[in-house]
Amino acid sequence: MFTGLVREVGRVEAVERSGEGAEIVVAAELARELGPGDSIAVDGVCLTAVDTAPSRFRAQAMAETLRRSTLGELAAGARVNLEPALAVGDRLGGHIVQGHVDGVAEVVGLAAEGFARRVEVRPPARLLRYIVEKGSVALAGVSLTVAAVAESTFSVALIPETQERTTLGELAAGSRVNIEVDVLAKHVERLVREYVHNLPAAGAGEAGR
Template sequence: MFTGIVRGVGRIASIEDRGGDSRVGIDIAGVDLGPVAPGDSIAVDGVCLTATRVGESGFEADVSAETLRATTLGRLGPDAPVNLEPALAAGDRLGGHLVSGHVDGVGELVSRTEEARSRRLRFAAPAPLARYIAVKGSITVDGVSLTVNAVAGAEFEVNIVPHTLTATNLGALAAGDQVNLEVDLVARYLERLLDERGAPTDK
């Protein structure tokens, strides 16, 4: 589990094709992820990856063909900036919201406007995810925990404060850029519970 509180921005150091899937190298220079060991989970732009090899300046992780299809990781090139967060440890402060690192879909930035010292970003989400996005609810965009400020159909708006603009890669987004989205876990579980209540029971 993660919280959506990004520790810093790393870089794609290498991408190696492995016959349908990939092995990626992540440069974490300047990002304090704490002690990282092989087998540890690290969220990379909101995607939970397992470190397979750890070096002084970064780590490597295998990315499955499914993850390459379902997230933006398969579209990133060398030196692309990526948000990084280590897995939540027992006793850690939950500063954002509960995030699984399992991306629900890929969204697209529709527009960005200045609002005082912040930026208001408007995203288009895949239509099936729209029912999980609510005003004042939580959503994860490229691994960043954000509060939804407005919703219109499958589009939603978030406000990015100055700290988040500089501490994540969201400040560099331009209209048309794609992002990984993970909807609130509570909304998904609530839907499942309601579905079960409405399902016919066997007699």
């Protein structure tokens, strides 16, 4: 589990693709904290470190992960947001992020807003129902607060700290970013749907009274 608070921006050193997936080598200082088998979020995608060194780690991404996220577009030199898995006792400063990306969203607009930068994002249509004003969403692994929701888009505001410490400061119109919606919203929807489906039909049980 993660919180969406990026610890470091790493740099992709190599991507080796095959029909089964890809192996990704990332240079990062926090690699010294990792061991084989540890989880790390790369641009919001939970991956397992399979090999580590003091200044880099190697992780594997299966074909499904490459299809559902921007990791399939990575190339050597790309900058990626990194967050190690949450440890017991760590501060939960963002929100509950699983690293299970729901899809890829597109940036459709940017505008200055005081010292912040407002970013308008179009998510896959099936995800918009999980996004609510002042709720939480993770973009490229960064925990953000939803500023506004429109018919097919939503907006977030990036403070200077977020722009400087993550790759979100590099966003432009047309940029594609991994999106993970609030897992609590998905669970609530599933529970409510099951409850509604199991309700007796109107008038059921009335006969014979």
